[in-house]
Amino acid sequence: MEIEYTYESNRIEGNTLTLQETALVINEGVTISGKSMREHLEAINHNEAIAFIKEIAQGTETVSERIILQIHALILRSINRENAGRYRTVPVLISGSRHTPQQPYLIEKLMEEFMLHFKELETQGEHPIHVAAYLHDELVRIHPFIDGNGRTARLLMNLYLLGKGYVIISLKGDVESRIAYYKALESSHVKGDTEAFKELVAQAEVDALEKYLKIIEGDKWQTTTQY
Numbered sequence: 001m002e003i004e005y006t007y008e009s010n011r012i013e014g015n016t017l018t019l020q021e022t023a024l025v026i027n028e029g030v031t032i033s034g035k036s037m038r039e040h041l042e043a044i045n046h047n048e049a050i051a052f053i054k055e056i057a058q059g060t061e062t063v064s065e066r067i068i069l070q071i072h073a074l075i076l077r078s079i080n081r082e083n084a085g086r087y088r089t090v091p092v093l094i095s096g097s098r099h100t101p102q103q104p105y106l107i108e109k110l111m112e113e114f115m116l117h118f119k120e121l122e123t124q125g126e127h128p129i130h131v132a133a134y135l136h137d138e139l140v141r142i143h144p145f146i147d148g149n150g151r152t153a154r155l156l157m158n159l160y161l162l163g164k165g166y167v168i169i170s171l172k173g174d175v176e177s178r179i180a181y182y183k184a185l186e187s188s189h190v191k192g193d194t195e196a197f198k199e200l201v202a203q204a205e206v207d208a209l210e211k212y213l214k215i216i217e218g219d220k221w222q223t224t225t226q227y
Contacts, residue, residue, distance in 0.1 A: 011173025057162035101143035
């Protein structure tokens with residue numbers, strides 16, 4: 001399941017490793033002919049970032065700017081040493097989007113407000129799925145990094161879900177799913193309508209839970225039939 005999550009998350013960002021190739025790179029340390037070193041590192045780094053958020057979710061730490069920076073540092077490790085774990089210092093444009101992220105000198109203030117609102121949502125008793133969706137949505141809106149914003153946002157979302165007893169969700173990277181994902185984010189960032197993205201995250205969690213339940217039920221069936 002974690003290999004699949006790594007594969008899909010990287011696929012959204014244009015990584016061309018197949019699911020099988022991703023598994024070979026992570027589990028066997030295989031180098032895939034015709035694939036770039038960056039694509040290999042993206043798979044390895046993302047898998048290690050999953051291990052990191054699982055460890056954090058089992059402890060007492062909560063979502064914070066420090067944790068976000070640590071996740072980002074893992075994502076860009078050995079890919080972009082200069083910017084790994086650091087906020088961007090230059091303006092950026094998002095290809096294909098009408099949303100323009102704020103200037104770099106505003107990022108620290110925006111991130112502080114982001115964390116304050118996150119804590120307000122928790123205090124108000126907002127549903128964990130909605131809070132997780134907010135964490136992803138708002139981090140991508142701020143776009144605090146020069147690269148790796150999407151992967152970091154998805155990991156941050158899953159860190160929160162794990163901490164609340166949910167399972168990791170994998171947003172699909174095929175063309176149709178990717179378009180729906182980007183449209184939901186665009187609707188939030190341009191129109192201020194967050195409902196489509198909340199629904200997308202909620203459905204992804206339902207799908208993941210159903211998948212886990214099928215695995216558990218299968219294990220029970222296999223155990224029963226052995227005797």
